[in-house]
Amino acid sequence: MTEPRWQTVAYKRRALLALLVLGQTTFGVWLLSHSLSMTQQGWPAVLLVVLFSILFTWIGLGFWTAVFGFAMLRRGGDPHSLSRRFSGCAGAGSFKGRLALVMPVCHEPVQRSLGNLQAVYQELEDKGWHNQLDVYVLSDSQDPEVWLEEQATCAELSAGMAAGNRLFYRRRRVNLNFKSGNIADFLRRWGARYRYMVVLDADSLLTASAIEKLVQLMEQRPRAGIIQTAPRLVRADTRFARLQQFANRCYGRIHSAGLAAIQLGDANYWGHNAIIRVAPFMAHCGLRKLRGWGLFRGPILSHDYLESALMGRAGFEVWLEPAIAGSYEESPPTLGDDLIRDRRWCRGNLQHLVPLLTMTKLRFAHRLALLTGILAYLASPLWLAFLALSGYLAMAGTPVSQPLPGLIGVSSTGWNLAGACLIGLTVTTLLGPRILALVDQCLARRERLFGGRWRMAASTVIETLISLILAPIRMIAHSGHVAGAVVNSSLRWQGQNRTGAGGLEEALQHFARPALVCAGVLILIQWFSPNLTLWALPVTIPVLIAPLLTVWLAGKRTGQQMVIPEQASPVPVIARASMDHPQNNRLPSLSWFEQTVLSPRYHCWRQRQPGPSGGSKQRVLNALVNQCAAQGPDALTSSQISLLCDHPKAMQSLHLKAWQSEPDSPWGRALARLSLNLSPIQTATHTHRNQPEHSPWIGVAS
Structure with a gap:
C-alpha cells in the first residue's frame, strides 16, 4: 500500500482540530448565555458573548494542540514527520x-x-x-x-x-x-x-x-x-528565566x-x-x-x-x-526584558495583517499561522475589554445586596449551574495542557530528568501559580504594546539583555505607570461597587506589586529546585559555551577605540578595505583625524568614530598623530594608561614616539 500524501493527512487532522475547537467554543458560548441574568441582556451582553467566543476559541486551540501532541507522543512519534520517515537514511556523510x-x-x-x-x-x-x-x-x-x-x-x-x-x-x-x-x-x-x-x-x-x-x-x-x-x-x-526554562x-x-x-x-x-x-x-x-x-x-x-x-x-x-x-x-x-522583546514581536505580528489580507496564493495553514500570530497579542486587549465589560454588566445588573455577580456563576440564591460548568471548562482548558504534560513525562519515564515525580509536580505548581500572577501584568503590558503599535510610537531596535540584573529603579520605569492606573481603577471600583472589589483583586494586585515582583524574579536562583534534563545529562556544547568564552584582549584602562588607535596589534581588520577617498569625503576624514588627534575621542560622535574606523588610512594617520602627542594631551594620557598594561619590552618598543616607523600598525586585510 502506498504511503498517503502528507497533505491529505494534514487536512484530516486540521478538520478534526477545527471540529474540536469550534465544538468546545459553541458549548462554552451556550453556557455563558445561560449564566447571564435577564437584567444583563442587550448589546453589552451580545458584545460580551462575541469577545468570549474569540477568546475561548484562542485558548481552545492551545488546549487541543496539546492533546494532539500527547496523542502523537503516546504512539511513539508522528509517522509522517521527516525524522521518522528518514530515520535510517544516511545523507550528511555524502x-x-x-x-x-x-x-x-x-x-x-x-x-x-x-x-x-x-x-x-x-x-x-x-x-x-x-x-x-x-x-x-x-x-x-x-x-x-x-x-x-x-x-x-x-x-x-x-x-x-x-x-x-x-x-x-x-x-x-x-x-x-x-x-x-x-x-x-x-x-x-x-x-x-x-x-x-x-x-x-x-x-x-x-x-x-x-x-x-x-x-x-x-x-x-x-x-x-x-x-x-x-x-x-x-x-x-x-528566577524568571528558570521558570520559563522549566515550562519549556x-x-x-x-x-x-x-x-x-x-x-x-x-x-x-x-x-x-x-x-x-x-x-x-x-x-x-x-x-x-x-x-x-x-x-x-x-x-x-x-x-x-x-x-x-x-x-x-x-x-x-x-x-x-x-x-x-x-x-x-x-x-x-x-520580566522587563521579556516584555521589551514582546513589544518588537507585537509590532511585527500586527504588520502581518497586510500580507494576510492582500497576498495571493498563500497556503491556508500559513494564513492561519499569520492570524494566530496577530491574535497572540490582540488577545490581551480583548481580555481587558472582556473583563471591563463583565464588570460593567455586573454593576448594571446585579443588586447591591447580591454578594457575587451572577455572570461568573454565583447568584443570590446559590450556584448558577451553567456558570459553574463554564468556570470548570475554562479551568480545564487553561490547566489541561500542564496536566497532560506531567502525565506524558511520567508515561515516558522521564520524571527523573526533572528531579523525580514529586519534585516535578511541585515545580509545576510553583510555575503555574507565578504564571497566574504574571498573567494580568502581561495583559496590561501587551495591551499597551498594541496601543503603541496602533499609534505608531517610536521603537528602538537594539540587542537584548542576556545576563540578568536590573534593580527597583528599572522596574519602576517599566511598571510604575500601570500600577498607578490600576490603583485608580481599584479605588473607583470600591467607590461605585464595593461588592466587585473582591473579584478585581486577582487582576489588580499583581499589577500593583509588579515592580517588587520583577526585582525578585530578576534575582539569581537559589539552589536547584527546578531541575531540567540538561542537569541530569549535561550537554557538551552547553558546557563548552558556558566555560570557554573567546579571549578578550581589551586592555582595562582603554576603550576599544583608544586601543585600536594606539595598539592595533590587538585588532585585526577583516572587512574589505574601502576604495580611495577623495574630494569632500577626504577633507571630512582629514578634519576628523585632526580634531580627534587634538581633542581626543570624546570630541567625536559615535558615527564619526565609526567613519574613521571604516577607513584604515585615516586610522593610520590618527595612529601616528596620537603617538606623537604631548604627555598632557588626551592621547598622551591614553598612552600613559597603555604603558601600564604593557610588558617592559613592549613599553620600550612603543616609547619611540618620534620614530613612527616603529609603530605597531598591522595594516588592513582586504
Missing part, C-alpha cells in the same frame, strides 16, 4: 556541497554570543566539517565600542580555528530592514556559494549531531525549503509535537535554529516594504512567519521537527 553557519548580531553581549558560536563551530570541527563549512558573523551594531570588540573577538576566534579563513565578519554600515535585511545582504553577496545555511541567533546553540541531522533531512527531502527545530531553553540564571522543558514537548503534527509540511520558520535551502529562499522569500500608513509602512519586523509562507507559496515545504535533539536557546533573564 553531502558534497557547502554549508554556511550564519549569526546576525546587533549590540549583543559580544563574548557571550560569540562564545556560543565558538562552541557550535568547535563541535562541527571535531566532526570534520571544517572543509565544507563557512561561518559568518553579520553585524548591524553601530556603536563602535561594540563592533570593534566584535571584530577583535572574531579575529581571535579565527586564529584558533583549524581552518582560520572560514570565519568571516561583515558589518553593515547602513541597517536596512533590520535582521531580514542583514540576511538578505549576506545572500546577495555570498548566497550563491552555498546549498544550505543554518541561521543562529546570538543566544543559539546547536550540537553537531543536530546540524548533521538537518543536512541529512534536507538531502533526503528535495522539496523541503526550511526545516525548523524546536529549541529548548537552557542556561537560566535568574516540561510542557513544551507536547505543544511542539502537536503543532508539528497539525502543520506537517506547512510549518513555520521561527527565524533561528533552522536550516534553509538557499536557492529557493533567495528566489522567493524577499520581503518588500509595506506601503501603507503608520504601523503598516516600512520594513516588516517579524520576517520569519512571512518567509515560511512565501516558501510554501513557491511550492516548497516547511517542516517543524521537534524530534531533533540538540537545539537550544536562552530565555530573557527578567
Whole structure:
C-alpha cells in the first residue's frame, strides 16, 4: 500500500482540530448565555458573548494542540514527520556541497554570543566539517565600542580555528530592514556559494549531531525549503528565566509535537535554529516594504512567519521537527526584558495583517499561522475589554445586596449551574495542557530528568501559580504594546539583555505607570461597587506589586529546585559555551577605540578595505583625524568614530598623530594608561614616539 500524501493527512487532522475547537467554543458560548441574568441582556451582553467566543476559541486551540501532541507522543512519534520517515537514511556523510553557519548580531553581549558560536563551530570541527563549512558573523551594531570588540573577538576566534579563513565578519554600515535585511545582504553577496545555511541567533546553540541531522533531512527531502527545530531553553540564571526554562522543558514537548503534527509540511520558520535551502529562499522569500500608513509602512519586523509562507507559496515545504535533539536557546533573564522583546514581536505580528489580507496564493495553514500570530497579542486587549465589560454588566445588573455577580456563576440564591460548568471548562482548558504534560513525562519515564515525580509536580505548581500572577501584568503590558503599535510610537531596535540584573529603579520605569492606573481603577471600583472589589483583586494586585515582583524574579536562583534534563545529562556544547568564552584582549584602562588607535596589534581588520577617498569625503576624514588627534575621542560622535574606523588610512594617520602627542594631551594620557598594561619590552618598543616607523600598525586585510 502506498504511503498517503502528507497533505491529505494534514487536512484530516486540521478538520478534526477545527471540529474540536469550534465544538468546545459553541458549548462554552451556550453556557455563558445561560449564566447571564435577564437584567444583563442587550448589546453589552451580545458584545460580551462575541469577545468570549474569540477568546475561548484562542485558548481552545492551545488546549487541543496539546492533546494532539500527547496523542502523537503516546504512539511513539508522528509517522509522517521527516525524522521518522528518514530515520535510517544516511545523507550528511555524502553531502558534497557547502554549508554556511550564519549569526546576525546587533549590540549583543559580544563574548557571550560569540562564545556560543565558538562552541557550535568547535563541535562541527571535531566532526570534520571544517572543509565544507563557512561561518559568518553579520553585524548591524553601530556603536563602535561594540563592533570593534566584535571584530577583535572574531579575529581571535579565527586564529584558533583549524581552518582560520572560514570565519568571516561583515558589518553593515547602513541597517536596512533590520535582521531580514542583514540576511538578505549576506545572500546577495555570498548566497550563491552555498546549498544550505543554518541561521543562529546570538543566544543559539546547536550540537553537531543536530546540524548533521538537518543536512541529512534536507538531502533526503528535495522539496523541503526550511526545516525548523524546536529549541529548548537552557542556561537560566535568574528566577524568571528558570521558570520559563522549566515550562519549556516540561510542557513544551507536547505543544511542539502537536503543532508539528497539525502543520506537517506547512510549518513555520521561527527565524533561528533552522536550516534553509538557499536557492529557493533567495528566489522567493524577499520581503518588500509595506506601503501603507503608520504601523503598516516600512520594513516588516517579524520576517520569519512571512518567509515560511512565501516558501510554501513557491511550492516548497516547511517542516517543524521537534524530534531533533540538540537545539537550544536562552530565555530573557527578567520580566522587563521579556516584555521589551514582546513589544518588537507585537509590532511585527500586527504588520502581518497586510500580507494576510492582500497576498495571493498563500497556503491556508500559513494564513492561519499569520492570524494566530496577530491574535497572540490582540488577545490581551480583548481580555481587558472582556473583563471591563463583565464588570460593567455586573454593576448594571446585579443588586447591591447580591454578594457575587451572577455572570461568573454565583447568584443570590446559590450556584448558577451553567456558570459553574463554564468556570470548570475554562479551568480545564487553561490547566489541561500542564496536566497532560506531567502525565506524558511520567508515561515516558522521564520524571527523573526533572528531579523525580514529586519534585516535578511541585515545580509545576510553583510555575503555574507565578504564571497566574504574571498573567494580568502581561495583559496590561501587551495591551499597551498594541496601543503603541496602533499609534505608531517610536521603537528602538537594539540587542537584548542576556545576563540578568536590573534593580527597583528599572522596574519602576517599566511598571510604575500601570500600577498607578490600576490603583485608580481599584479605588473607583470600591467607590461605585464595593461588592466587585473582591473579584478585581486577582487582576489588580499583581499589577500593583509588579515592580517588587520583577526585582525578585530578576534575582539569581537559589539552589536547584527546578531541575531540567540538561542537569541530569549535561550537554557538551552547553558546557563548552558556558566555560570557554573567546579571549578578550581589551586592555582595562582603554576603550576599544583608544586601543585600536594606539595598539592595533590587538585588532585585526577583516572587512574589505574601502576604495580611495577623495574630494569632500577626504577633507571630512582629514578634519576628523585632526580634531580627534587634538581633542581626543570624546570630541567625536559615535558615527564619526565609526567613519574613521571604516577607513584604515585615516586610522593610520590618527595612529601616528596620537603617538606623537604631548604627555598632557588626551592621547598622551591614553598612552600613559597603555604603558601600564604593557610588558617592559613592549613599553620600550612603543616609547619611540618620534620614530613612527616603529609603530605597531598591522595594516588592513582586504
